[in-house]
Amino acid sequence: MTKPEEVLKYCPRCGASNFNFEGIHSFLCQACGFHFFVNSAAAVAALIENEKGELLLSVRAFEPHKGMLDLPGGFVNINESAEKAVAREIKEELNLEVTEVKFLASFSNEYIFSGYSVYTCDLAFCCKVSNWAQLQVQDDVAGFKFVTYQNVDWNQIGAESIKKIIQTYWEKRAK
Secondary structure (H helix, E strand, C coil): CCCHHHHCCCCCCCCCCCEEECCCCEEEECCCCCEEECCCEEEEEEEEECCCCCEEEEEECCCCCCCCEECCEEECCCCCCHHHHHHHHHHHHHCCCEEEEEEEEEEEEEEEECCEEEEEEEEEEEEEECCHHHCCCCCCEEEEEEECCCCCCHHHECCHHHHHHHHHHHHHHHC
């Protein structure tokens, strides 16, 4: 029971209980007429290679997918560009300074948080960092691992969108 139509029961404007689900992405309050849309939230993911050509994956410290592999990144803040968000998230999670950001691709995702489906548009960026010596696990990251295409354990990557991002990255890199 995580879908918005299963969780949202009251109008956020007036509190009325006749807050009706209108289909795939909206609700309409019969009392005050407030029309609420369920939209995708923007999230960023960073693809960062070390000097050996290995890809940096983080280990999630919290649910969803606690203990599983992920790409470093997170949600884009209000009034923040995706490029600034990816640099901020890398600094917060791994204490690394991003020096280059290049858009790769985007994928949809369903991120279940606190029993609620948050739909995201995951924006993937190829990044370079200035100094690996300052790499330090922080924030919502429990650890990190460097992988190659040959040794990545796809069953340990939690989100399907992250698997797609990594696969796309290696496909484009091989060309």
